[in-house]
Amino acid sequence: MSVVVKASHVYKVFGKRPNEVIKRLEEGxxxxxxxxxxxxxxxxxxFEVEExxxxxxxxxxxxxxxxxxxxxxxxxxxxxxxVEVLGTDISTxxxxxLRKVRGKHVSMVFQHFALLPHRTVRENAAYSLEIxxxxxxxxxxxxxxxxxxxxxxxxxxxxxQQLSGGMQQRVGLARALAAETDxxxxxxxxxxxxxxxxxxxxxxxxxxxxxxxxxxxFITHDLNEAxxxxxxxAVMRDGRIVxxxxxxxxxxxxxxxxxxxxxQDVDRTRVLTAASIMRETKATISIEAGPRLAMRTLExxxxxxxxxLDDNRTVLxxxxxxxxxxxxREGQQTIADIVEKTDLFTVRPETPISELFxxxxxxxxxxxxxxxxxxxxxxxxxxxxxxxxxxxxxxxxEIPPVQEASxxxxxxxxxxxxxxxxxxxxxxxxxxxxxxxxxxxxVESAAGSADEGTGAxxxxxxxxxxxxx
Amino acid sequence: xxxxxPRLPVGDWVNDFLTWFIGAFQWLLDIxxxxxxxxxxxxxxxxxxxxxxxxxxxxxxxxxxxAGWKVALFTLIxxxxxxxxxxxxxxxxxxxxxxxxxLVALIIAIPLGIxxxxxxxxxTVVKPVLDFMQSMPALAYLVPAILMFSxxxxxxxxxxxxxxxxxxxxxxxxxxxxxxxxxxxxxxxFGASSGHILSKIQIPLAMPTIMAGVNQVIMLALSMVxxxxxxxxxxxGGAVVGGIQNVDVPLAVEAGLAVVVIAIFLDRVTxxxxxxxxxxxxxxxxxx
Ligand SMILES: Nc1ncnc2c1ncn2[C@@H]1O[C@H](COP(=O)(O)OP(=O)(O)OP(=O)(O)O)[C@@H](O)[C@H]1O
Ligand SMILES: [Mg+2]
Numbered sequence: 001m002s003v004v005v006k007a008s009h010v011y012k013v014f015g016k017r018p019n020e021v022i023k024r025l026e027e028g029x030x031x032x033x034x035x036x037x038x039x040x041x042x043x044x045x046x047f048e049v050e051e052x053x054x055x056x057x058x059x060x061x062x063x064x065x066x067x068x069x070x071x072x073x074x075x076x077x078x079x080x081x082x083v084e085v086l087g088t089d090i091s092t093x094x095x096x097x098l099r100k101v102r103g104k105h106v107s108m109v110f111q112h113f114a115l116l117p118h119r120t121v122r123e124n125a126a127y128s129l130e131i132x133x134x135x136x137x138x139x140x141x142x143x144x145x146x147x148x149x150x151x152x153x154x155x156x157x158x159x160x161q162q163l164s165g166g167m168q169q170r171v172g173l174a175r176a177l178a179a180e181t182d183x184x185x186x187x188x189x190x191x192x193x194x195x196x197x198x199x200x201x202x203x204x205x206x207x208x209x210x211x212x213x214x215x216x217x218f219i220t221h222d223l224n225e226a227x228x229x230x231x232x233x234a235v236m237r238d239g240r241i242v243x244x245x246x247x248x249x250x251x252x253x254x255x256x257x258x259x260x261x262x263x264q265d266v267d268r269t270r271v272l273t274a275a276s277i278m279r280e281t282k283a284t285i286s287i288e289a290g291p292r293l294a295m296r297t298l299e300x301x302x303x304x305x306x307x308x309l310d311d312n313r314t315v316l317x318x319x320x321x322x323x324x325x326x327x328x329r330e331g332q333q334t335i336a337d338i339v340e341k342t343d344l345f346t347v348r349p350e351t352p353i354s355e356l357f358x359x360x361x362x363x364x365x366x367x368x369x370x371x372x373x374x375x376x377x378x379x380x381x382x383x384x385x386x387x388x389x390x391x392x393x394x395x396x397x398e399i400p401p402v403q404e405a406s407x408x409x410x411x412x413x414x415x416x417x418x419x420x421x422x423x424x425x426x427x428x429x430x431x432x433x434x435x436x437x438x439x440x441x442x443v444e445s446a447a448g449s450a451d452e453g454t455g456a457x458x459x460x461x462x463x464x465x466x467x468x469x
Numbered sequence: 470x471x472x473x474x475p476r477l478p479v480g481d482w483v484n485d486f487l488t489w490f491i492g493a494f495q496w497l498l499d500i501x502x503x504x505x506x507x508x509x510x511x512x513x514x515x516x517x518x519x520x521x522x523x524x525x526x527x528x529x530x531x532x533x534x535x536a537g538w539k540v541a542l543f544t545l546i547x548x549x550x551x552x553x554x555x556x557x558x559x560x561x562x563x564x565x566x567x568x569x570x571x572l573v574a575l576i577i578a579i580p581l582g583i584x585x586x587x588x589x590x591x592x593t594v595v596k597p598v599l600d601f602m603q604s605m606p607a608l609a610y611l612v613p614a615i616l617m618f619s620x621x622x623x624x625x626x627x628x629x630x631x632x633x634x635x636x637x638x639x640x641x642x643x644x645x646x647x648x649x650x651x652x653x654x655x656x657x658x659f660g661a662s663s664g665h666i667l668s669k670i671q672i673p674l675a676m677p678t679i680m681a682g683v684n685q686v687i688m689l690a691l692s693m694v695x696x697x698x699x700x701x702x703x704x705x706g707g708a709v710v711g712g713i714q715n716v717d718v719p720l721a722v723e724a725g726l727a728v729v730v731i732a733i734f735l736d737r738v739t740x741x742x743x744x745x746x747x748x749x750x751x752x753x754x755x756x757x
Contacts, residue, residue: 075654095663103660114655118673118748128659161755179659 005049011080012042018079041067043239058226059236107179109189115160122156128179146174165192227271275349278378291328317341512565536741547730556727562704570629582641599635625697633689640682644675680743
């Protein structure tokens with residue numbers, strides 16, 4: 001991984017006296033007090049974008065997103081600081097170097113499309129290739145392919161004004177993609193699209209990115225979009241970058257109240273993953289252990305069942321308290337005979353929590369998070385899942401226990417607390433038989449192969465989102 | 470100097486300057502004279518040598534391809550009418566003079582307008598000069614023009630060029646500035662050179678407004694032909710001036726009507742050319 005775009009202390013001030021504005025800002029002045037001297041659109045922005053990363057810049061209208069992205073390909077000079085793209089210092093480059101960098105390495109999708117109105121859609125899509133010097137027939141053919149890729153098959157002969165805003169946006173996208181540069185700057189590239197197509201384009205972009213390893217700098221004011229696309233997200237406010245982090249970090253550890261408020265209505269189930277809410281558990285037992293040790297572990301962990309592991313921590317199944325007691329009474333030497341697999345539902349750490357609700361509500365025991373070698377990583381008790389839906393207080397990573405989530409069976413508050421603290425796996429609450437014969441049958445078949453189950457869940461969730469938008 | 474009764478001899482200064490200028494730059498004036506009168510002679514020869522019916526058909530064909538059959542029909546009838554007024558030769562002479570003046574005016578005005586749009590100090594300098602050129606009474610150009618080129622076609626053409634030039638510069642500058650900056654940025658963002666951006670984005674998008682400027686230049690040039698007639702340019706202007714001097718009403722009216730025919734012809738044809746630019750074609754396609 002190498003850094004392909006690097007911004008260091010970038011300032012952009014519109015107005016007559018940018019240097020004075022920068023000096024005053026550095027001295028701690030508020031940009032609102034400097035409006036007479038100039039508009040500070042970007043203030044002290046520093047970040048690095050790595051190869052193959054989708055870096056999202058998010059912020060409200062007027063926060064300086066477009067200004068920032070324009071400094072990255074030198075459309076606008078920086079007033080202070082420097083921008084490096086693939087090792088070239090954009091802020092000092094001469095115009096022919098700039099042209100080369102833009103033509104070969106950085107293309108851009110514009111917020112307001114910026115299509116050439118006097119050219120057909122196909123010619124517009126071919127524009128980047130025209131500048132690269134590709135012969136006419138070849139570039140028009142290529143443009144047609146990209147138009148197809150963005151779903152504009154058959155629109156090549158129209159003029160941009162004959163297309164809806166969303167379609168024009170896609171022409172802009174095709175034009176940028178046709179350039180086949182390794183860096184893509186996208187300024188609210190999907191804002192004009194209707195939700196269905198938007199979703200589709202987002203997915204396409206992610207796919208494209210992973211296939212072609214493009215580095216994408218994506219601007220949006222839509223938090224859900226930011227969370228969906230962004231490997232990392234920079235949140236801008238009044239010209240400053242106030243936080244840079246993964247979507248989970250932004251969501252669970254907002255840097256200040258502003259961001260906390262901002263992220264309040266994000267659909268966090270799409271962002272948070274099993275890994276971010278899973279707990280460690282002590283309610284495990286080795287397959288070689290006897291029923292007596294199992295009984296002690298059950299007692300210690302205050303739970304009603306144990307996960308059975310082998311020496312590699314591979315999950316083999318579970319044992320329930322009832323069976324452990326019976327095995328002990330019958331004098332069995334190991335628990336191997338009473339291991340059950342039926343109630344276990346395993347998920348992968350990267351599974352979004354939106355896909356955990358259905359299995360969790362049907363399962364009698366917490367979901368088990370395993371890695372690709374079937375080794376235990378942690379568990380997701382239902383209460384943790386429900387909890388993740390609540391807003392975190394500012395700057396809290398821990399999810400506090402919530403008692404109203406407990407089921408009818410009486411659990412003393414103190415017990416509930418200690419449960420979630422040491423992450424007891426099989427609490428009574430969870431183990432309460434919730435007579436769901438059909439559901440458990442479902443879970444059973446799904447649990448047969450974790451991957452299969454996740455795949456199905458993914459599809460289901462995607463459909464659900466489609467419907468929602 | 471008496472401050473209560475000021476008298477600045479600006480006219481004398483200008484006169485002195487002109488005398489000096491003519492002495493020092495006679496060669497330049499000769500070149501200008503050669504080019505302008507040469508162009509005029511060639512064009513006049515081309516226009517007046519075929520028999521008038523052939524010429525009318527050629528003009529009508531131009532009108533047809535540029536502006537459609539209605540304008541073509543007008544051209545047929547209008548120029549036949551001109552011939553019937555016995556103003557054919559004068560009309561061809563005036564047409565040649567106007568076209569020469571307009572061509573030269575545009576060759577100066579359009580690049581200057583583009584430069585003014587791109588370089589802000591050029592714009593700052595050019596604006597007051599254009600204001601001056603436009604507000605100065607057109608007649609006032611004639612005297613220095615005669616001084617420099619003596620009488621004939623050239624002083625008329627020079628005065629016409631100076632008088633008709635300003636809207637060409639102004640509208641070109643405006644047209645280029647009006648082009649959506651984001652579209653220009655798109656060109657830059659994909660690595661286009663500034664020459665490419667100018668020729669493939671800015672000028673095509675500015676074309677309708679530039680053509681409006683061309684149209685105005687032509688109309689102003691036509692309005693100058695009568696004045697040009699005063700300095701011996703002949704043509705319809707000469708006929709009108711002759712009509713005034715001899716109180717020859719019929720002659721003045723007939724020559725005036727011929728000017729109207731030329732004006733309508735040139736206006737309709739250039740306006741139609743403005744509608745044939747790619748951007749207008751795109752707009753039309755979108756409206757359909
Ligand atoms: N060319 C300009 N001249 C002067 N001020 C400008 C210019 N462009 C932007 N600004 C100012 O800079 C600030 C940031 O603008 P910018 O366009 O970067 O915001 P944005 O985050 O992209 O907003 P949006 O979501 O509405 O696109 C605004 O206050 C704007 O008024
Ligand atoms: Mg913007």
